[in-house]
Amino acid sequence: MLYSARMESDSNNRDKERVLILGDLQGEIMVFQALLIKEMSCIGASVETRFPLHLNSLHDLRLTLGAQSVVLKGRVAHSHISDVDQDIVTYRTGIEFVDLSDRVQSVIAEFLDTLKANRSGTLP
Numbered sequence: 001m002l003y004s005a006r007m008e009s010d011s012n013n014r015d016k017e018r019v020l021i022l023g024d025l026q027g028e029i030m031v032f033q034a035l036l037i038k039e040m041s042c043i044g045a046s047v048e049t050r051f052p053l054h055l056n057s058l059h060d061l062r063l064t065l066g067a068q069s070v071v072l073k074g075r076v077a078h079s080h081i082s083d084v085d086q087d088i089v090t091y092r093t094g095i096e097f098v099d100l101s102d103r104v105q106s107v108i109a110e111f112l113d114t115l116k117a118n119r120s121g122t123l124p
Contacts, residue, residue: 030060032062033049033050033051035047035048035049035061036048036049037063038092040108040112041112042097042105042108042109042112043096043097044074044077044094044095044096044097045074045094045095045097046092046093046094046095047092047093047095048082048090048091048092048093049090049091049093050088050089050090050091051091052079052091053076053079053091053093054076054079055076055077055078055079056075056076057075057076058073058074058075058076058098059073059074059075059076059095060072060073060074061073061074061095065107065108065111066111066114068107068111070103070104070107070108072097072100072104073097073098073099074095074096074097074098075095075096075098076093076094076095077094077095077096078093078094079091079092079093079094080092080093
C-alpha cells in the first residue's frame with residue numbers, strides 16, 4: 001500500500017509541466033563544509049577554511065559545543081589568506097554571530113565558561 005501511494009505521487013510529479021528558462025536564473029545551494037574554529041567569543045569566532053567566504057555574506061553555521069549542537073547565523077566581518085602550502089590555500093575569517101536566540105546564547109556562554117574553567121583548573 002505504501003509503495004503504490006509513493007508510485008502514484010512520483011507519477012503525479014512527472015506530470016507537472018516544466019517551464020524552460022530563457023536566459024539566466026540564478027540560485028544558490030547551501031552545503032555544509034568543514035571549518036576549524038580558532039577563537040570564539042559570545043558574539044563571534046575566528047575560523048579557518050579551505051575556501052574563501054565573501055565579506056558581509058551570511059552563513060548558517062552548525063557548531064558542536066561539548067555535548068550540545070547549535071545552528072546559528074553568522075556574517076563575514078573580514079577574511080584573508082592565512083597560508084599557502086603547495087596547492088592548499090587556507091583562509092582566516094572573522095564571523096560575527098547575528099540574531100542569536102536566547103538558547104543558543106546560553107549554550108555558547110556555558111561552553112566558553114567550561115573551557116575557561118577547565119584551563120584554570122577550577123570546574124564549575
